[in-house]
Each structure stands twice: as structure tokens, then as C-alpha cells.
Amino acid sequence: MDYEAVVGLEIHVELNCATKMFCDCPNRPGDEPNINVCPTCLWLPGALPRLSEQALEKAALLCLALGAELQPLCAFDQKVYYYPDLPKGYQLSQAHLPLSRGGAIDITGEDGAPRRLRIHHIHMEEDVAKLVHEMEGRTPIGLVDFNRAGTPLVEIVTEPDFRTPHEAMEFLKALRTQIRYGGASECSMENGTMRADANISIRPRGTTQMNTKVEVKNMNSVRHVGDAIAYEIERQTASVESGEPVVLHTRLWDPDKKVTSPMRAKFEGPCVPDPSVPVIRLSGEWIAEMRARLPEMPTVRAERLATEYGLAPDEALTVSADPQVADFFEALAAQEIEPRTALHWLTTQLLPAVKDTRQELSVCRVTPARLGALLKMMAAGKINANAAREVLTRMFHTDDTPEAIVAAQGFTQVSDPDALGAMVQQVLDEQPAAVADYRGGQVKALGFLVGRVMQASGGKANPKVIRELLTDRLSAAE
Amino acid sequence: MESTFAFLNPEPVFQGSPHGGADDGYLRGLRVALQPSISVRDWPAEAGSVALSGFTALEDATVVQRLRQAGAYLRGYTRMSEFGFGLGGGEAGAALAEGADIELVLDLMGESRAAAARWKVSAFKPSYSLVSRLGIVGLIPSMECCGLVAPDLGTIRKTLQTVAGPDDLDFSLLDEETPDLSARTIDPAATTVGLIREAADGLSTERQEAFHTSARYLESRGFTLKELSLPDFALFSLVHRIIGSVEASSATGRYDSVRYGPRAPGARNWNEMYLRSRDAAFGTFLKSFLLQGAFFQFNRYEAFEAACRIRAQLVTEMANLCLRAEYLLLPTPQDTPPGPTVGAPADRPASLSATYAQFDSTLFANVTGQPALYLPPTADGTRPGFQLSGAALSDGALLSLGEHLLSDANGEEW
Structure with a gap:
């Protein structure tokens, strides 16, 4: 049966x-x-x-x-x-x-x-x-x-x-x-x-x-x-x-x-x-007073997040599931951080780090203002994503501004083609096999070469500039 | 000779010491006897029960705090019946003959009024929710109250004025202002006293006669008497018996001999320890009451629910009667002879039924929460005894009626 x-x-x-x-x-x-x-x-x-x-x-x-x-x-x-x-x-x-x-x-x-x-x-x-x-x-x-x-x-x-x-x-x-x-x-x-x-x-x-x-x-x-x-x-x-x-x-x-x-x-x-x-x-007035204390509820908020910030419905539901997360997200967006960047950094970087350090989002040192400042530096090309992740890790242990951490740790991104040119040439000289692979049509080899230059720069190079320099030189010297 | 006091205040008799009482308080020097169900810090508040033997109160009850602040001297703890239920085994009222000006007696079904009848003094049971119960080791939370027993109503009124009123620590008290408890003039010609016909049903001929004598006396003093009817009067006893026993059964659930009280030996586990210790801790008479409560709770819950409905009806019906007459006259408690000589075996009633019969005319006020006043007859028979009541929170007026009746005891022929 x-x-x-x-x-x-x-x-x-x-x-x-x-x-x-x-x-x-x-x-x-x-x-x-x-x-x-x-x-x-x-x-x-x-x-x-x-x-x-x-x-x-x-x-x-x-x-x-x-x-x-x-x-x-x-x-x-x-x-x-x-x-x-x-x-x-x-x-x-x-x-x-x-x-x-x-x-x-x-x-x-x-x-x-x-x-x-x-x-x-x-x-x-x-x-x-x-x-x-x-x-x-x-x-x-x-x-x-x-x-x-x-x-x-x-x-x-x-x-x-x-x-x-x-x-x-x-x-x-x-x-x-x-x-x-x-x-x-x-x-x-x-x-x-x-x-x-x-x-x-x-x-x-x-x-x-x-x-x-x-x-x-x-x-x-x-x-x-x-x-x-x-x-x-x-x-x-x-x-x-x-x-x-x-x-x-x-x-x-x-x-x-x-x-x-x-x-x-x-x-x-x-x-x-x-x-x-x-x-x-319980009087009617008291009940009304309690009702007035309730914030916007999650399903309503999810709908608003989707229309206001262009999040996908499931993303909006995930964010709205926790009022602390949703508040944080909206505080980032209010600083004119691009909503998708805000969402990405909040869910893939900040929340796991908060969990790892056993803190509460609402009371941890990384406030929306501080994370916003960091993301703005990245958007302006002052630091790259690797450096931003490093800075974020340090922000959990200090109240210094992201700018101060970047300056103190020398995380400022190097975008000057002249400064990067020598490093690019050195990597090309040292990696003939990868160069040959790339020229033989294996596009993936470019990523490997970018990685080597990043490593040589101590993680400070602007990956976009490196990529441009590499493709230029690889095609020019053929 | 053994004292009627089970415990005497180790502080010296009142000399204006800050512990004994304030120098200029409203009750300065008043010697108050307490039952050991009323917590006094560091005193053995054993409430007449083996289950509490060795228990020392951690805090003053609110009433005790207020008595102290007003300058009263706490004389000591008297001997009381088990948790104050009935008068058997206790000596309520006896302290007045041993140097106390007033005694606080827990009133669960009329104990303060019955004790006063025994000792030919006055007793007042205040309205429920007028006097804080914080620190009272109770048995029937929805019915019990600190009764005041004293030879004169002035002492009772001053004590009531001191202990009554809102207490942040007892949420069952009134939020509103304390009702006016001051004395007022009674004009008999403008005052109606109601007489509930059915309250006399089933009483002995002697008590019925006494009841009618009291009524005639009131008429002779110029009051208008109005006969009222409450066909359900007999249900007060039944309702008290069911609800009171159920509340008592759960109120005594905490006496498990874990933290205080004697533990029975030989138990192999906690459950056996509970059973044996509780079996040894409660007297047979109280146990019969608790078992009855457990029976209604576990096996006849619908009877308990019916009792709660009837109680609500009785409260309404009594309140309605109080709209037709400002005061009510009721039969006085059974006039049992003065308590056993000190140290003699307890004159414990044989059964619950006998106890309920003893309090048949007083327990109505515990069921409804209204105030009740007992006045003793004069020794020469020129004035009979009374039990009077009024609407809930009419305490100030009810005491004034009593004062009026006592003030002119040598009035006209009647």
C-alpha cells in the first residue's frame, strides 16, 4: 500500500x-x-x-x-x-x-x-x-x-x-x-x-x-x-x-x-x-504598537532588493534571509558600490571570514563603511583583487582605514607599463615552453604567464596591464 | 510554661532600635506576632510544616518590611497549623494573651476570623489584591490573605493602612491607587445591611438564633436591614474545596526535601526520595487535602473547570448583592471553645468535611476576595458577635461600620 x-x-x-x-x-x-x-x-x-x-x-x-x-x-x-x-x-x-x-x-x-x-x-x-x-x-x-x-x-x-x-x-x-x-x-x-x-x-x-x-x-x-x-x-x-x-x-x-x-x-x-x-x-493599541515595531519582512524585502538592485530572485532571497546581511548589503550599495560587486564581496569574502573568526557581522570590525572604502579603492584601480582580499583579512585585526593598510603594506597596485615591462620580459625569457604553447594556440598558457608576472611583482601588478603587455609582446615578436 | 511563641525575636523588646522599629513610625512600638508563614529574614519560616523544617527565610515579606518601616516591633513566630490550613495544631490568636498587640494570621478559609471568635477579639480579612503576598509561604494562592487579629479595630486599621497598597514585586496587586482606608462616619439611617437568607441554611439552631440576634441588634441601632437571596450560597464550600485543594496540591509540589526539609532515608533514586520524603513531610489531614486536589487535577479536571465557572458566577452574584446593600451580615464562625492549653495535643478536626463545616460561614470571602470583619460579642451579652462583609476593596468603610458598632455598645435596648 x-x-x-x-x-x-x-x-x-x-x-x-x-x-x-x-x-x-x-x-x-x-x-x-x-x-x-x-x-x-x-x-x-x-x-x-x-x-x-x-x-x-x-x-x-x-x-x-x-x-x-x-x-x-x-x-x-x-x-x-x-x-x-x-x-x-x-x-x-x-x-x-x-x-x-x-x-x-x-x-x-x-x-x-x-x-x-x-x-x-x-x-x-x-x-x-x-x-x-x-x-x-x-x-x-x-x-x-x-x-x-x-x-x-x-x-x-x-x-x-x-x-x-x-x-x-x-x-x-x-x-x-x-x-x-x-x-x-x-x-x-x-x-x-x-x-x-x-x-x-x-x-x-x-x-x-x-x-x-x-x-x-x-x-x-x-x-x-x-x-x-x-x-x-x-x-x-x-x-x-x-x-x-x-x-x-x-x-x-x-x-x-x-x-x-x-x-x-x-x-x-x-x-x-x-x-x-x-x-x-492585550489592548488593540499595544498590539498596534508591536506591529509598528516589526521591520520590513524577508519576502517583501527580497522583492524590493531584486527590483531596486537588479539581484536575481534567488540572490535576493539569500541576502534577505538574514536581516544583518541584508542591512550590510544595502549599506554597501548606498555608498555607490556596484550592487553585484557588493553582493560578491559580501557573500564570498566577508561572510566566510566572519564565520572563520567566529564574530558576529553586526559587531565585527569590518563595517559597511570600511568595506565600502576598500571596494572603492579596487574600483578605482588603486589596488587589485588579491590585495583587496589581503587588506580585508587585516581589517579584522585593526581599526586602521583600508587606505592606511594599503599604504603601510605597500599593496598599491602597479599599473605603469614601463615598470612592468621589464618583469614581463623576464618571465617571457624564463618560460620558453609556455610561450611556445601560447603561440601554438593554447590560450590557457597566457593565464600561467600572467600568474608568473603577478608573482614577480609581489602581487601588486595590475593584472589587466600585464595581460595587455603580454599579448602585445607575444604577438609582436612572432 | 511553654510559650505560645515558637520563635521569639532575638532582638531586645522594642527600645527604638533600628532593627526593632523606627522611633517615629506610624506603628511605633506596636508589638506584632506573626505566623511562621510570613517571611522574616533569618527567622525559621517553617509555616507549621515538617516539609520546611530548617528553612530560614532569605528576605522579609513585603508586609514585614512595611511593619518594620512603620516602627512596629516583631515579637516572634507563633505556633501555626500545617501551612495555616484550618486551626488544628496551631494557636492562632493566643499570642494576644502573651504580650502581642496584634497577630497576623493567614486566612485561607476564615482562620483569622475563627481564631478571633475563639479568643473573643476582632479579626479582619482584607480584600484580595490589597495586601502583598510576597514572602507569604502560602497554600491556596488565589484565596489566601494576611488576616489581622487584635482586640481593637484601631490597631487593625493602622496596621492595614501600613501593609496595604501596591507592591512592584507582587503582580496580583492592584495597579491603581490604594483605596481610601481612613475612618469615616457611619449614618445608620442611610445605611442598608443585607442579610443573605441561604447563609443560615444548615446551621445549628443555636447559630441561626445568634445570626438573627445580630440582625435585630443592627435594626435596634438604626440600620435598615434588607433580606437578600443567594440560592447558590452552599456552593461556596464546594468551590473552595475543589479549587483550594487543586491549588494546594500544586503549591506544595515544591516541597521535595531537596534544598530544605528532612530527606527520608533509604531511597535508591531521586523518585523514591521524593515519594518517601513527601510522605513523611505532610500530616495526614493536609495529605487528605492534597490528594483530593491531585484527584481533581489528574482525574476530574472537568469538575475543576466547573468549579472555576461557578466561582466566577458567585463573584458576580455577590458583587450584585453588594449593589443592593452596602454591607452584608453573615453568620459568625463556629464558636469553638478557646484553644487547647499551651502544649496540649492539637484539637485537630477529624476530617476535611468537619473542617469545612467549621468554616462554612467564613470561606465565602476567600472564594470571592471580598473583605470580611469579625466582631466578638460582649461578655455581658449586651452586644452579639458579627461577621460583616462588603464589596471588594470597601475595606475602609467596612472597618468604619465595625468601629461604629463597637463605639456605642451600651446603646438602646433591643
């Missing part, structure tokens, strides 16, 4: 707030263990939660960035379970009255047709403490780090609209981009600021029933989500075909073995309204 998958996603996103959700402790889970704690996030007797205004704002921006509808009334509930990561015996979450309902993300399906993937609701919740399992000699011990307890999260719950791994991956990529635009989170699956769980079931193609689902966790990249769903569809299909029923449970994805393995029976604890966090009423 032919089966199709029915998949829904539950995505946790950590909001980039300054403080935790219900107290003033810094929201820095990665600090030295248990230093960002207080009576509230340790839930000592007498402590009361105080919902952070910033957490509410960031969560609302996230909802609006995903086209979701903020609810006029939302409230926190207690998700009750007993575990060492939860000192008060319940997690504050929104089970009955979530922050928003609805919303959708449009993607392109594998067949090229547009697909709309709907969001059921988005709710706020606090994160729990982190458990670390270690050995003390031969005794296994569990350590608890409360820095993460109470950090602000939202959970995005989708409709079961996904049929293929591709759709889930495209959805997550678009979701990430839109949330970053809203400024609510960095959404890094690698760093754990975005976590996606998938609920997967299968049914005979063409039917509409909803069968028992299996929840898969522990995928820490978009690729893993796709792989895990693909694996689970195969596993469930084989299981059903061999007559074994699918039972409701949770499985963990093993990225090395590329398989899922059972973890525990899925726990569905009761949720009761929390009496200590007041009900939240």
Missing part, C-alpha cells in the same frame, strides 16, 4: 531577552553554573513570579512576524510533573489561553508549487533547569544548573500540514528568517536557541484519518529534522506493513547512526490555571 506522512512540528524558541521570564536574573544560561539565580527562579517558599515586559514584547513580535493573531486574553497554566529540573513541581506554560492563534508560512514544495503550512498556536513558557549527568568515581551523579531555569521561551505548534521532510526543512528555514527579522531570537538550532520536535504518523495515501503519532526529539539542525522525519516514515511504514501497531511514545534522533530510538511513553500531564501570574490582557 502507498502511505503518506502526516507531520506536525513543535518548535521551542529561546527569546533573546535581558532577563529571565519571571524574575530579574540575567538570561545567560551559559554562564558558570548556578550564578544567575534568585528566590523566584529557585522557587523558594514565598517567591512570586513577575512576568517580564520584555519577554511579552519579544514573544508578541515573534507571533506577529509569523502572521499569527495575538489574543486579547492569555494566561499561564501549570504543567505539573516532578523532576529534578523543576524545583516547584510544575512548569509555567500556556495550555488553555495561548498568546496567539493562527499564522502560516508559505514555502515552495518539491514540485515547485507553493505550499501554505499553518501554525495552530504560539504560547509562552519558561525553560527548566539543566541536568548534567556525570560520574563521581564509579557512582553516577546528577548535577542541576538553574541558570537556565526560567529563561523565556515560546513554543510554536503547527497544524499537521507537513507531508514530506522537505516541507519541514523549508518551513524551519523560513520560520527562522522571519523570527530573526522580528528581533526576538537568534534561532540557532546548533546553539540550542531553537529546538524542533516532530510528531509523525502515517496513513494510506488518499485517506483523511489521523493515526497514532510518534514524537521525535533531539534534532539539532534543520537537516537532522529532515533526516529524522524521513527515517521515521520508513520505520512506521515497515512496522505497519508487518502488522505491528504504532504506539504513542517519544523517540530520540541519533544523528550519528541516523536512526530514532524509543525514549519513554509520551507524558501528558494535567495543566491547571496558575493563580499567581495574572491574566494578560
